[in-house]
Amino acid sequence: MQSAPLPETLANLLGLDPNSTAVMIVMSLIGAGLIGTLMMTNTALAGPWAKRKITAAFTDRIAVDRIGPYGLFIIVADAVRLLSKELIVPEGADRPAWDLAPLIIASTALLGFAVIPMGNGIQLADPEVGLAYVFATASMASVGLVMAGYASNNKYSFLGGLRAVAQNLAYEIPLILTGASVVIFAGSLQMSEIVAAQQQSLIGPLPSWYAFVNPFAFVLFLIANLAEVGRNPFDIPEAPTEIVAGYQTEYSSVYFVLVYLGEFIHIFLGGAIIATIFLGGPAGPVLPGIVWFLIKIWGVFLFTQWARSAVPRVRIDQLIEIGWKGMLVLSLANLLLTAVIVGVTV
Amino acid sequence: MSLEKPSRDTALDVGVTEDGLDYDALADLLGGHVLDREEHLNAEGFVIRPDEVQEVLSTLKEEAGFDHCACVTAQEYDDRYESIYHLRKYNDPTQELSIVVPSPKDDPHNESAARVYDTADWHEREAYDLVGIDYDDHPDLRRILLPETWQGHPLSQDYNQDQPQIVSLREHANPLEDDKRSEDDPDTMFVNIGPHHPATHGVLHVETVLDGEQIADLEPDIGYLHRCxxxxxxxxxxxxxxxxxxxxxxxxxxxxxxxxxxxxxxxxxxxxxxxxxxxxxxxxxxxxxxxxxxxxxxxxxxxxxxxxxxxxxxxxxxxxxxxxxxxxxxxxxxxxxxxxxxxxxxxxxxxxxxxxxxxxxxxxxxxxxxxxxxxxxxxxxxxxxxxxxxxxxxxxxxxxxxxxxxxxxxxxxxxxxxxxxxxxxxxxxxxxxxxxxxxxxxxxxxxxxxxxxxxxxxxxxxxxxxxxxxxxxxxxxxxxxxxxxxxxxxxxxxxxxxxxxxxxxxxxxxxxxxxxxxxxxxxxxxxxxxxxxxxxxxxxxxxxxxxxxxxxxxxxxxxx
CATH class of the missing domain: 1.10.645.10 (Cytochrome-c3 Hydrogenase, chain B)
Known part of the structure; x- marks a missing residue:
């Protein structure tokens, strides 16, 4: 299923020369715009509408159903409402940092999608260190959270920022170590290679997706990912009943939209990583690749919402204990075992 | 029968008899402290001197088993102020005793019971706030339901309800001002949890001093929903x-x-x-x-x-x-x-x-x-x-x-x-x-x-x-x-x-x-x-x- 990255496909489609740098730059920008728009559309659907509908289904309610079919036009209404609100800047906010934080939170998550193969040739770039790049961009959001927490000049924001750092440190390492076990299986950091390595059959019609090959690593990764995107039981940096809204307490209007958007893109990026390295990327029968890919990331989104509706939040010290004493040990053991098994069999 | 109380060990307490409380025995226990005895409908009331509250209450708590100070009622009569301590027993709340403490009209004060019953702390603060009785030896006698700047005591007889409360803006500039408690120790941080907070179940204000995320000191501040x-x-x-x-x-x-x-x-x-x-x-x-x-x-x-x-x-x-x-x-x-x-x-x-x-x-x-x-x-x-x-x-x-x-x-x-x-x-x-x-x-x-x-x-x-x-x-x-x-x-x-x-x-x-x-x-x-x-x-x-x-x-x- 090796296909040319998106800019080349676009250049060929328009009959332009793929070897010209200028053409490639323009085509890359167009490609980035397309992928960005696709992900933002998903986020727009998820944030104001799907999230409400899903939570309502879990909690015996109906949720939005007044505007448009199935209440879908609430997306437009919410956009207008949120964007037309007053932007309140707290007294004593650390200005450039306070303004930059929402941008960082939203944009870094979007960057990660550049190397994700979404099927049907939709992949902006396919560098050899694709997986490392994805993890790097996903982790950058923490910087935004700390900036937001520290620059807001609010004690709740400050606590939220501190919690965010503590949480991400505790979970980033198990997350990456578990991801590394997949790299040992696939023998490559390149995303397309990892996807390609999952296409053989494992037993009968069951493909050798790493979720089936190593379910243990899959579960570890799912849990670490919940902490990474900050959803129950690990929504500690926001913890509405404890520290109001954590790092985002002081953000309103457009900035709030950016922070909120960033969170949802982050969930989808987590879903995209899981889909790519554990669920065979865009692979699937009958339907086109991109559709399968979207189904998989929405599946992960549904999982996070399920957890959010049903699972209590752990305490920050308990989370750090689980992270450092439990998850880290397990993910190291997983890595070691994988290395031994792969070393023996190959 | 399910309603039988498992064990009643009040029998050892002074004044407990088969058919209820023997108030004469209790009066004997307190001896000269009892100035007078009143009949309340639920229990007898012993009138005592305002400067002997702690002594009387701790005797009753230790020797007569009154471990529950249910309530402190303060009120003003034409000729005196009065605090009533409603005592009961956790083992048997039908064994009740009221301790009546009159205090003079011109300078109402009596000894605080907060050293004997911790619960009296807030009850006496409320009595001070609404009626205006001073409690000596109280750990922290401040207003509790009304703002610090309130003038007068609303349940006292000379309080004029029509009198507007005139408080300068300066005094009220920031009622949630940072507490000085955290300044002594640079490792702690003072946080106001509430009065507007998602988890306070209403308008409760909790003044919290944090050491990291741990609570070093905490004080609930109530009164935001006081409705007389x-x-x-x-x-x-x-x-x-x-x-x-x-x-x-x-x-x-x-x-x-x-x-x-x-x-x-x-x-x-x-x-x-x-x-x-x-x-x-x-x-x-x-x-x-x-x-x-x-x-x-x-x-x-x-x-x-x-x-x-x-x-x-x-x-x-x-x-x-x-x-x-x-x-x-x-x-x-x-x-x-x-x-x-x-x-x-x-x-x-x-x-x-x-x-x-x-x-x-x-x-x-x-x-x-x-x-x-x-x-x-x-x-x-x-x-x-x-x-x-x-x-x-x-x-x-x-x-x-x-x-x-x-x-x-x-x-x-x-x-x-x-x-x-x-x-x-x-x-x-x-x-x-x-x-x-x-x-x-x-x-x-x-x-x-x-x-x-x-x-x-x-x-x-x-x-x-x-x-x-x-x-x-x-x-x-x-x-x-x-x-x-x-x-x-x-x-x-x-x-x-x-x-x-x-x-x-x-x-x-x-x-x-x-x-x-x-x-x-x-x-x-x-x-x-x-x-x-x-x-x-x-x-x-x-x-x-x-x-x-x-x-x-x-x-x-x-x-x-």
Whole structure:
């Protein structure tokens, strides 16, 4: 299923020369715009509408159903409402940092999608260190959270920022170590290679997706990912009943939209990583690749919402204990075992 | 019989005899401290000197076993001020004694009881705030319900209600100003949790000093919802104007329990006998209120621990809705029931009766299944247990020191339930159990509430059986009560019922008119909230929030 990255496909489609740098730059920008728009559309659907509908289904309610079919036009209404609100800047906010934080939170998550193969040739770039790049961009959001927490000049924001750092440190390492076990299986950091390595059959019609090959690593990764995107039981940096809204307490209007958007893109990026390295990327029968890919990331989104509706939040010290004493040990053991098994069999 | 109290070891205390309390023996114990003896309707009152309060109270606590200072009532007479300490025993609340402390009109002050009973701390602050009595040797005598800048004491005789409160803006510039407490220690941070915060269940302000995320010091600041409830009752007539008001104290579906507190005190004061049929209806309606209140307590506690409007919250609300509908059928109202009357209830069960009984039975039949669901989702959840077991621990000694009652006391293993220990209504005729848990932590308090829902369901079931078989010509819902009720002058009474949150007591002094001369509300939430600093010292913020949730306070009742 090796296909040319998106800019080349676009250049060929328009009959332009793929070897010209200028053409490639323009085509890359167009490609980035397309992928960005696709992900933002998903986020727009998820944030104001799907999230409400899903939570309502879990909690015996109906949720939005007044505007448009199935209440879908609430997306437009919410956009207008949120964007037309007053932007309140707290007294004593650390200005450039306070303004930059929402941008960082939203944009870094979007960057990660550049190397994700979404099927049907939709992949902006396919560098050899694709997986490392994805993890790097996903982790950058923490910087935004700390900036937001520290620059807001609010004690709740400050606590939220501190919690965010503590949480991400505790979970980033198990997350990456578990991801590394997949790299040992696939023998490559390149995303397309990892996807390609999952296409053989494992037993009968069951493909050798790493979720089936190593379910243990899959579960570890799912849990670490919940902490990474900050959803129950690990929504500690926001913890509405404890520290109001954590790092985002002081953000309103457009900035709030950016922070909120960033969170949802982050969930989808987590879903995209899981889909790519554990669920065979865009692979699937009958339907086109991109559709399968979207189904998989929405599946992960549904999982996070399920957890959010049903699972209590752990305490920050308990989370750090689980992270450092439990998850880290397990993910190291997983890595070691994988290395031994792969070393023996190959 | 299930209502038998497991062990009564009050027999060793001074003054305890087979047929009740021997006040002469108690007077002998105190010797010359007793200046005079008064007859209150619920107990005798010993008049003592204002500078001997600590000595008298600690003697009574240590040697006569009065371990529960239920309430402190302060009031002003034409010639003196007076503080009354209503003492009881956790083992047997029918053994009561009032300690009456008069103090001079021109300079009202008496010794504080806060060194003997921790609970007196807040009660005396309230007395100082509203009536204006100074308490010597009080650890922290400040206003508690009214703002620091308030002028005058609203329940004192010379207070002019029409006088506007003129306070300069400078004095009021920032009431939430940073506390100086954190400045001494650079490692700590002062945080105002509330008055507007998602987890304070109303307008509670918790001044918190944090060391990292751990709580170094904490002080609840109340009074944001003070609505002059005692004064409102003092201006209403016994017969008609007071009864609708208790619904507004604990406004979270515990209305009938509150009404009953007033009804019990006033009926005993005016010597009104309530027909049995009405008592059964009252008992049934009160237990419905208890279920509704406990369901909501569980729902909001889950909200605090789960962290969002999650499934548990909605399930709690869903189940409460059914009880709410039953109460609506009975009383015509969903929250402000106004159903009880002095001497009975407002009207009989809704017609057709069979249909109503059927509805109640359907609810009771579904209840075990629903509780099972909640147990699966909440108490069986390992993360929930991780959060709640061994957090917010309150020892039985602390419970008694702070005068905590209700599910908070029973969660710490203090077996105290007014319904059984000081029976009223129809409770002593029915078969049910008092629920206790030994843990004293947040988890125990949740379990107690869940199990009490089951017990309430048992009570309702028995009431329905009784009501169904009640002969038609004997359905008397209201005793004969004069149109205008004027109890004899200078009668005093303190009576309590088991409200949803604990011992809800009312003190009334009559002066011969159709309105009470003094109306004092002993709110269980007020006393329970005092335990919060003990519970959360050294714990993390999330545990403090959970403890606050497990106390199940309603600010309308705390601030009154």
């Amino acid at each position: 409830e005692e004064q409102m009752c003092q201006q209403g007539t016994y017969r008609h104007q007071i009864m609708p008001y208790p619904d507004r104290w604990d406004y979270i579906s515990a209305g009938i329990l509150n009404e009953w507190a007033y009804a019990r005190a006033a009926e005993d004061l005016a010597d009104i006998e309530v027909p049995e049929y009405a008592q059964v209806i009252r008992t049934m309606a009160a237990e419905m209120c208890r279920i509704a209140s406990h369901e909501l307590a569980l729902a909001t506690f889950a909200l605090d621990v789960f962290g969002d409007f999650t499934a548990v919250f909605q399930y709690g609300i869903r189940d409460r809705e059914i009880v709410q509908n039953l109460l609506e059928d009975l009383t015509g109202q969903r929250l402000m029931f106004n159903y009880l009357r002095l001497g009975g209830v407002a009207w009989d069960l809704p017609e057709p009766r069979e249909e109503y009984f059927e509805k109640i039975r359907d609810f009771l039949d579904d209840l075990p299944h629903k509780l099972e669901e909640i147990h699966d989702l909440v108490t069986g959840n390992e993360i929930f247990q991780m959060r709640c077991v061994d957090t917010g621990v309150l020892s039985p000694e602390q419970v008694k020191q702070y005068g905590a009652t209700g599910p908070v006391a029973r969660g710490s293993g203090v077996d105290y339930d007014i319904r059984r220990d000081d029976p009223y209504g129809y409770y002593d005729e029915l078969d049910w159990n008092v629920v206790t848990e030994q843990g004293g932590d947040n988890f125990s308090r949740v379990l107690v509430r869940l199990r009490e829902v089951e017990e309430s369901a048992r009570i309702i079931e028995q009431c329905v059986d009784l009501l169904e078989q009640w002969p038609e010509d004997d359905r008397e819902i209201q005793a004969n009560v004069p149109r205008t009720l004027r109890p004899d002058p200078d009668k005093e009474i303190y009576r309590s019922v088991e409200g949803a949150k604990g011992e809800l007591g009312i003190y009334i002094r009559s002066d011969g008119t159709d309105k009470p001369a003094r109306f004092k509300i002993r709110s269980p939430c007020f006393s329970n909230l005092q335990t919060l600093p003990e519970m959360s010292q050294g714990e993390y913020i999330p545990d403090m929030i959970a403890s606050l949730g497990s106390l199940d306070i309603v600010l309308g009742e705390v601030d009154r």
